[in-house]
Amino acid sequence: MKARTxxxxxxxxxxxxxxxxxxxxxxxxxxxxxxCAPLDNAGLTAVDEIATRHTFEPGxxxxxxxxxxxxxxxxxxxxxxxxxxxxxxRRQITGFLFSGDFLGLASEATYTYSAEAVTTTKLCCFRHGxxxxxxxxxxxxxxRLLAIAGHELAEAQEQMLLLGRKTAKERVASFLxxxxxxxxxxxxxxxxxxxxxxxxxxxxxxxxxxxxVSRTFTKLKLEGLIRLLPKSMVALADRQQLSxxxxxx
Amino acid sequence: MKARTxxxxxxxxxxxxxxxxxxxxxxxxxxxxxxCAPLDNAGLTAVDEIATRHTFEPGxxxxxxxxxxxxxxxxxxxxxxxxxxxxxxRRQITGFLFSGDFLGLASEATYTYSAEAVTTTKLCCFRHGxxxxxxxxxxxxxxRLLAIAGHELAEAQEQMLLLGRKTAKERVASFLxxxxxxxxxxxxxxxxxxxxxxxxxxxxxxxxxxxxVSRTFTKLKLEGLIRLLPKSMVALADRQQLSxxxxxx
DNA sequence: CCCGCACCTTGATCTGTATCAAGTCTTAGC
DNA sequence: GCTAAGACTTGATACAGATCAAGGTGCGGG
Numbered sequence: 001m002k003a004r005t006x007x008x009x010x011x012x013x014x015x016x017x018x019x020x021x022x023x024x025x026x027x028x029x030x031x032x033x034x035x036c037a038p039l040d041n042a043g044l045t046a047v048d049e050i051a052t053r054h055t056f057e058p059g060x061x062x063x064x065x066x067x068x069x070x071x072x073x074x075x076x077x078x079x080x081x082x083x084x085x086x087x088x089x090r091r092q093i094t095g096f097l098f099s100g101d102f103l104g105l106a107s108e109a110t111y112t113y114s115a116e117a118v119t120t121t122k123l124c125c126f127r128h129g130x131x132x133x134x135x136x137x138x139x140x141x142x143x144r145l146l147a148i149a150g151h152e153l154a155e156a157q158e159q160m161l162l163l164g165r166k167t168a169k170e171r172v173a174s175f176l177x178x179x180x181x182x183x184x185x186x187x188x189x190x191x192x193x194x195x196x197x198x199x200x201x202x203x204x205x206x207x208x209x210x211x212x213v214s215r216t217f218t219k220l221k222l223e224g225l226i227r228l229l230p231k232s233m234v235a236l237a238d239r240q241q242l243s244x245x246x247x248x249x
Numbered sequence: 250m251k252a253r254t255x256x257x258x259x260x261x262x263x264x265x266x267x268x269x270x271x272x273x274x275x276x277x278x279x280x281x282x283x284x285c286a287p288l289d290n291a292g293l294t295a296v297d298e299i300a301t302r303h304t305f306e307p308g309x310x311x312x313x314x315x316x317x318x319x320x321x322x323x324x325x326x327x328x329x330x331x332x333x334x335x336x337x338x339r340r341q342i343t344g345f346l347f348s349g350d351f352l353g354l355a356s357e358a359t360y361t362y363s364a365e366a367v368t369t370t371k372l373c374c375f376r377h378g379x380x381x382x383x384x385x386x387x388x389x390x391x392x393r394l395l396a397i398a399g400h401e402l403a404e405a406q407e408q409m410l411l412l413g414r415k416t417a418k419e420r421v422a423s424f425l426x427x428x429x430x431x432x433x434x435x436x437x438x439x440x441x442x443x444x445x446x447x448x449x450x451x452x453x454x455x456x457x458x459x460x461x462v463s464r465t466f467t468k469l470k471l472e473g474l475i476r477l478l479p480k481s482m483v484a485l486a487d488r489q490q491l492s493x494x495x496x497x498x
Numbered sequence: 499c500c501c502g503c504a505c506c507t508t509g510a511t512c513t514g515t516a517t518c519a520a521g522t523c524t525t526a527g528c
Numbered sequence: 529g530c531t532a533a534g535a536c537t538t539g540a541t542a543c544a545g546a547t548c549a550a551g552g553t554g555c556g557g558g
Contacts, residue, residue, distance in 0.1 A: 084410045087496060092410040107399035113406055139388050146391065149398035150356035156405035157343040157362055161333045163412035164341040164456030168545065199506065207413030212545055214507055230554085247336060417515070448536065461515055463537055479524090 050134060051124045056080075056117035062103070065114045071125045073103035078121030079196045082113045083204065093205040094156070096197065099186045105149055119196045163207045171206040172216040173246040176226065180236055192233040299383060300373045305329075305366035311352070314363045320374045322352035327370030328445045331362045332453065342454040343405070345446065348435045354398055368445045412456045420455040421465040422495040425475065429485055441482040 053076075056062055062073070065084060080097040094113060097103055103123070106112050126134075135142045162171055180193045195202075199210040206213065220226045225242050227235040236242055302325075305311055311322070314333060329346040343362060346352055352372070355361050375383075384391045411420055429442045444451075448459040455462065469475045474491050476484040485491055 082406075084406060086410070086414060090414040092413040094406040094409045105399055106403045107396055108403060112403040136388070139385070139391065142388065142391055142395065146395050146398060147356055149395060149402060150354055153398060153402055153405060154355045154357060154361040156402060156409065157331075157333060159409055160343045160405065160412055161335070161341040163409055164453075165335060165339040198504095204413075209546060210506080211508085211547080215545090218507070447534095458516060459536080460517080460538085464515095467537070 050130050051126055054123050054125055056121045056123065058117055058119055060117045062115040062117060062121075062123070063111050065111055067111050069104055069106070069108065069111045070128055071104060072128065072131055073126070074124040075099055075101045075103060076122045076124050079118040080115055080121055081118050081197065081201060081205075082115045084113050091204045092207065093201060094159070095152075096205065098182050102145075102148055102152075105145070105152065118201065168206075168208055168212050168216050169219065170246055171208065172202075172213065172220065173225075173242045175202065175206060176234060176236060177239075177242060177246055180239075192229055192235045195232045195234050299379050300375055303372050303374055305370045305372065307366055307368055309366045311364040311366060311370075311372070312360050314360055316360050318353055318355070318357065318360045319377055320353055321377065321380055322375070323373040324348055324350045324352060325371045325373050328367040329364055329370055330367050330446065330450055330454075331364045333362050340453045341456065342450060343408070344401075345450075345454065347431050351394075351397055351401075354394070354401065367450065417455075417457055417461050417465050418468065419494055419496075420457065421451075421462065421469065422474075422491045424451065424455060425483060425485060426488075426491060426495055429488075441478055441484045444481045444483055 056078075062080065063069075063071075075097050077099055080101075080103060081093050082095050082097065082103070083091050083093040085091050096118065097115075103115055104111065135145070162174055166174065176193065176195075179195060183193055197205075199213050202208075203210045203213045208216075217226070217228065220242075221228055225236070225238045225245075227237055229235060305327075311329065312318075312320075324346050326348055329350075329352060330342050331344050331346065331352070332340050332342040334340050345367065346364075352364055353360065384394070411423055415423065425442065425444075428444060432442055446454075448462050451457075452459045452462045457465075466475070466477065469491075470477055474485075474487045474494075476486055478484060
């Protein structure tokens with residue numbers, strides 16, 4: 001279908017031994033590479049190798065729309081974008097995923113969207129067959145997945161409101177606040193928010209063009225609501241006013 | 250917050266005895282008003298009054314955004330619209346629900362959107378507490394809900410693509426094909442598709458204005474792709490070309 | 499330290515859709 | 529059938545954001 005970049009291939013996480021403790025998978029809590037002790041203790045034995053870990057570099061494709069959906073992923077580090085394309089290449093990014101988010105929930109036979117790493121990304125991967133077994137034994141985990149899916153649905157509807165009815169300025173303000181909220185909840189300190197994706201990605205997420213996104217950033221800066229810092233950092237100088245803009249005209 | 254219409258109140262379905270068999274609830278399969286025999290037979294006794302039936306008239310509010318979410322609903326007849334509002338009244342309809350669809354899946358403490366009947370609508374209603382019990386006993390049903398939620402997520406992403414990247418003509422073509430698909434799957438014969446919602450609702454669903462929707466219908470008519478019939482019926486004269494338009498430029 | 503390239507910003511202009519403003523059609527109630 | 533009111537269509541005009549076109553800027557590699 002499309003031209004855009006993106007290599008494939010799984011690059012198995014070399015049991016890279018940095019000092020920092022590896023981030024835990026939301027689903028199974030595993031930190032090590034091979035041993036997965038599922039969350040609920042109800043009679044479940046620790047399961048080896050139900051989950052595998054993989055690392056993707058920026059721009060690398062995780063999967064493409066239409067491919068048989070073999071895995072459910074949990075993002076344990078980094079940022080992922082998921083998107084859909086029209087035949088002529090127009091792209092809509094339907095979400096950015098951060099640490100703790102699930103990827104591939106949609107449970108159709110094939111993926112209904114493509115996924116690509118924005119930054120270096122670590123994923124915890126579950127084969128669908130094995131996952132089903134696991135869920136069978138752990139209704140509690142299934143609960144959790146249902147709740148998560150419901151939550152994502154609510155977010156999708158919020159985004160529809162943005163795409164259908166908000167102005168460029170409202171969209172950008174909403175986006176910055178979203179990043180800030182997510183950074184906080186992921187544990188990163190924030191105030192200067194890290195914006196890991198480029199203008200094109202932001203534009204394709206907000207249903208705008210890069211130029212409009214850029215102009216809108218400039219406008220917000222001139223109004224003193226944000227400050228653009230080096231290293232893709234943005235300071236939300238007047239969070240209150242941004243918030244007012246995001247939800248109203 | 251907003252001005253718009255909408256009475257409240259549950260009008261309990263008077264055990265209205267028309268000749269036709271009442272439509273079955275997707276979740277529990279119940280057709281009668283009070284007795285609900287859940288789908289899976291695994292040791293489950295028939296449960297009285299887990300599900301109740303209610304009828305809503307056109308324009309009647311089913312629930313409002315922000316209200317405590319007490320029920321999960323299954324639409325057994327009619328059409329429902331769900332929507333979100335901005336403070337100044339701009340509205341985005343995030344979905345139309347038809348026979349068989351679920352309403353209120355999002356499982357937050359309060360509803361994250363409002364729901365209103367488009368046509369006379371029959372709902373099968375489950376109190377959340379009772380539903381949880383039911384699900385606890387029937388993992389199979391929970392499976393099903395998870396699959397449904399996943400499916401809705403996929404649809405939401407498709408709609409984001411529409412709202413973010415499609416032209417007015419592409420949106421209207423997509424919409425007509427959606428209605429046609431749903432009518433077929435709900436069992437209604439179609440070819441002339443019934444369009445039960447008015448131009449304002451269509452506009453608020455497609456992120457357009459009534460005028461643009463109207464002009465686009467006219468254009469499609471002039472190009473011979475559709476025919477506008479009485480009684481809100483629309484004939485899709487050239488489904489192939491409509492389909493081409495819907496997915497591409 | 500400098501270079502090159504990708505990314506970002508800014509400017510000029512264009513255009514699809516919104517907005518404003520009349521009509522015209524449909525339909526339900528009488 | 530007639531009529532009124534809402535729903536729909538059509539036209540004229542405006543404008544937010546797209547498109548086209550240059551520059552700037554920052555950063556990684558030599």
